[in-house]
Amino acid sequence: MSPRTPVLAIGLTLALLATACGGAGEVEEGRTADLDVATGVTDDTVRIGTHQPLTGPAAPGYAQISAGAKAVFEYVNENGGVNGRRIEYLVEDDGYDPVRTIDVTRELVASDEIFAMLGGLGTPTHSKVVDYLNKEGVPDLFVSSGALMWNAPEKSPLTYGYQVDYTKEAKIQGEFIADEFPDEKIGFFYQNDDVGEDSRAGLERYLGDEIVEEQRYESGVTEIGPQIAALKKAGADVVVCACIPTYVALAIVESERIGYRPQFVVSSIGADTETLKGLLTEFTDGAGEDAVEELLDGLIATAYLPQVGMAEDPWIGLYRKIHEDHNKDGAFTNTTVYGMVQATLFAQVLKEAGRDLTRQSLLDALESREWAGPGLVPFAASKDDHGGFAGAMVTRFHAGGEPETLREPKVTDREGGAISGFELERPDPGETEFFDGG
């Protein structure tokens, strides 16, 4: 072999690749998919899909979401379906790995030919398929994440958010803390990604110098001793926790260990008390139920959905019944309710779209009116606002009792707008149309 042969080969590579020389990142805009189609719809079924972490690091908390949604769809199908069609709900496991999210989403769209994507879970995961879904013309409803990027009607017209975004939620926390703890020192403990960043943007609207210490954690690194010690050293009396459940529990256990008892204020993503109890039991090597409840006692959290502890709530009553009939093996937690509300909302929209169903008619129905149902705050899904739930309430957990509402639900925006009350007629399940009945 002559020493020049590799050079020759590389030269050939260049020549051949040069034939395909447009900028790799120059994507033609403007080609919009045809939405007047009814892909995945037959006379008696409509097929939708989702990607969820049924395995992997996010599975322990979030696998219940699709279980809850599935239970509601079974209940709907048992009661005659929606406009004469049964809902077929395909759940693909992506293990919270973006590479697999891309794989299973293509499978759902190209092979299973789903009508719409419902509640794809996670920011790192779903952000990698938003462009694909919009390009393929697949409605991408109710993304299971509080990132701000789902509410971008210009860029992603088919993507609609679901849960209250991190900034709105943090604004409500910030105002509450400024009112109720005016003289206290505030610490901020956050996940080092958009969760923390967007939450800070909201908090800083209401809190300035009061924030004496900020500490972050990396998802996946469970050693948080130094961060909690720093918060203690700074003398923070209130610690705002923009964390997922695992890190809320770790923070509680760690601060207890070093004799530090701040008032925790937790975002809804980390505040599912049933999940927290399970985690605390695990992290404390099986402390009794009472001890775990005691650790959580007084925890302040934001919420926008009915809580499993609200025994009087008619929706919780219905969901508990559906859970017992269709999801017996799972736990009934706020996370389960999250999926159940998601499914209920989707069925409501589907019902509204009518028998003559296309992707366009589904989106028209979604934007046609204000949605009221299981949620505690108004739901934004209009031409210019794809934000989903628009606010939250503030609650306090009491060991062995019902959660106390510290501040009634309020709505706000993600910029400098005020936090205000709202008029919302919240219908009972009996007044809500989300299946045919009979």
Add this chain to the structure above:
Amino acid sequence: MASPAPRPAADEVRPPAGPPAPVGTRARWSTVPLVVRHLVLAAGALAAVLLLIAATDTVNTMRIAAVGYSVLAIAGLQVLIGASGQVSLGHGAFMFIGAYTVALLVIRLPMLPLWVNLLITVAVSAAAGVVVGGATARLHGPYLAGATLALAVGLPSLAVRFPELLGGGNGLAFTTRGAPPALAATVSTAQWQAAAVWFTVLLALTVLATVSRGRLGRRMRAVRDDPLAAAAAGIPVGRTKVAAFVLSACCGGLAGACQGYLLGTATPSSFTLALSLSLLAALVFGGMGSLWGALWGGAALVYLEVWAEDAAHALSLGTSVTNNLPIVLFGLILIVVVLLRPDGVHGAVRDAAGAVRRAR
């Protein structure tokens, strides 16, 4: 990991073509220059892959493309481990470098064509290979393995350390061009991308095969078998080791670039230690000592996982079982292969092909 001592494959130690030359097509083929032979083989392989892509659906097209870049990464590892005798437990780190290089280029400089992006990626990976290889060429055995292991563990956290540039834990997302407008009606984006990936992979494999049959390949094998004897024969041991490392790093980087291009994403959680270890396991499974082993390893890496997951979900097993089934299955198959055929799947295939040839 218990792996068999790398053995030279039979086709690598073919004696120099001595006189008298036999006549026939076989003989005439052997007089064609090596690089031309490899290019012809690569063109044939590309044609086969294109036919396969044309015949399958989108999902399998994507998986075939995934096999492509896995093959390239494993082939790079084969050059390092099989040919030069250095062990790397951290090749996922080079895939990380490749994927992020392409992501940054596409996002920051969208006007650059794909082939320029890939060339820049090769250059960046080569630079990383020089740095890492230069430092690790002095190490051997478990010390080398440990140093590369640290690379695989440490490098992905760069993305979290510099969130403004590298997107933090959520990573980077981008969109690349599909088929040119003239072909857009007949060729889907996925098919175009898969074809581009395999084109790149086969060209890189051609370079790799040609180099490892040439002077550098001979030197690497000499260093692997006995560094002292190699040094006594005048071979620059250190430089040869670094060269092998750089070659291998380029393959890893290019594989990562292909992955990034195909999926339109670069995310730190995709480049875990498990990826690096899987690459090594797939190499042992496919067969060390021959580039063909990389093909079997790559196919196994992609499809075993898919099948194991489908099986686990079809049987509706518990979460903890489903979590681990693909790894357990791969481990079991690896143990069986190593016990029965220490030279991997390729060894078995080669023997079978030889038996068929003798029977004729």
